[in-house]
Amino acid sequence: MECGAEEVLEFLLLYRIRANLRGRSKETMALLLGSSMLLCGHSWSLRPQRWRSSKIQRASIPLEICGYEKKRLPSRAERYLHSHRAAAVPVIARNVSTVSSSLDVSNYDAKKVESLISSLGISGDSLVVKPEPVQSGIGLVAKRELRKGEELLAIPRKSWITVETVKQSPIGKAVEGQRPWVCLALFLLSERNNLNSPWKSYLELLPAQLNSTLFWSDEELGELQGTQLLGSTLAFKQYVQNEFERIRIEVLAPYMALFDPSVFTMEAFSWAFGILRSRTFAPLTGEDLALVPLADFVNHGTIESDGKPSWEVRRGTGLFGSQDTLVLKASRNFQAGEEVVMDYGSEKGHGQLALEYGFVESVEVSAAAFVQSQTKDCFSLTLEIPEGDRFTDDKLDIAEISGYGASVSFDITPGQGPPEDMLTYLRLMVLDGPDAFLLEALFRAAAWDHISLPVSKENEEAVCTAMLDGCRAALDGYSTTIDEDVRMLEAGIEDPRLQVAVVVRLGEKRVLRELQGWFEAHSARLDQLEYYAERRLRDLGLIDDRGYMTPWVFKG
């Protein structure tokens, strides 16, 4: 076996640690590590380090505001709003109905629909789907039988509302340099106030009232006490308000002639924000933000997914005038007269659906099945490397090298347990005392790998304690218990917004309770785990599988 300088040093550390593994005290370990650090020419203070579990935050729901805002959100808000995209969860075929947070106020008008279609240069007869009034406002209804994958609509870029559209409009100069969503929001309000707008029929078909929790009253929001959804809703409201205050100074006041203060109100600006959040879909988000009239009347429904998006952009070559086109495809077979739906995002939990669109999913089989269904339950946990930790810089460095930041959000979904990378990040956060040698610069590149498995009983115990404290505190923050919510749902709730609130808070609590159970079980098996020291000695061939030293160590 050949050992490089790193291995030699590590061997020395491990050998010393190993020699003292049984019955070692913290002080002994500190001494051992102290000497090893001396070896590296490092001087560390070995004062006991306190780690604050408050750094485990109750995060906001993963959101895609970053899609609109990546670069310029204030860091605090960014941390709160920035999403950690969950891996797509395979969609299970089921009979899904949704609960909308209030009665949808549809602006359906057949004449306006005709006018919208002709303004897009489409012949009504050629359409295979048509906007019709449906349970959730306006929806697209199949005019004939449709096959899965069939192209339903193809809307060319010239018919989208993009930053380019805004630039070329009368307010183009005034909004120059503003974020894409701000440009589009002001454009919507400006055109809504323009009697001769080419977008008139589209704008008149848009819902005047939105159901997102952003538009709930304080009393309604009270039902969300303790939830992540409440935190996200309030953060968004604050964010939109801050943006409005900013553009009032930067845009509205300097261009008073373009922006009538009675039209460009905070309320109207919030409506426009809500419209953009509920009607734009990837990849037409962020810098490429675009509203696609007609296609954006498609409602949500879950479908058995083959991973192929229903909403996709066919890129034009530019040759012979060919341009980008938004193509809406049938997500499954539909019968004539049936409403065509697409999945707004299989990874979106109840909270995110409620915040962005104002509805949650429910399984319409029976009240019991509804209560048992956990497919959309979600809790997003944000972990943060504690500031003021004497090892903060080293920990940040290791996190960064491994592609993580000072704070990371992890989506916890039912039945999955904590994600592996979350456990690794947690171990890094609480790494301290004798284990801190893993933070040494020498081990930097391999540190993440080393801590991806249990480091030491103390470290794993600290992880469990922090998580159990965090889960308990989070569960204590809700105004109702899981049982109370279940009973309410089983008894039936008439108020749709209350129903949304109960489904969301129940979902969050169920995930937290499950997480708590996982860490309780984990902390009960800490004695059975294999830790870093034994693992590395075995990897280096210095002990055998029974834990005995291999003879070569003692060769001259």
Ligand SMILES: C[S@@+](CC[C@H](N)C(=O)[O-])C[C@H]1O[C@@H](n2cnc3c(N)ncnc32)[C@H](O)[C@@H]1O
């Ligand atoms: C992209 S728009 C779809 C068109 C919209 N129904 C309309 O009337 O203009 C998204 C909005 O439609 C509503 N919506 C879509 N799918 C829904 C569903 N499954 N249940 C309840 N409301 C839904 C929500 O208000 C959501 O914010």
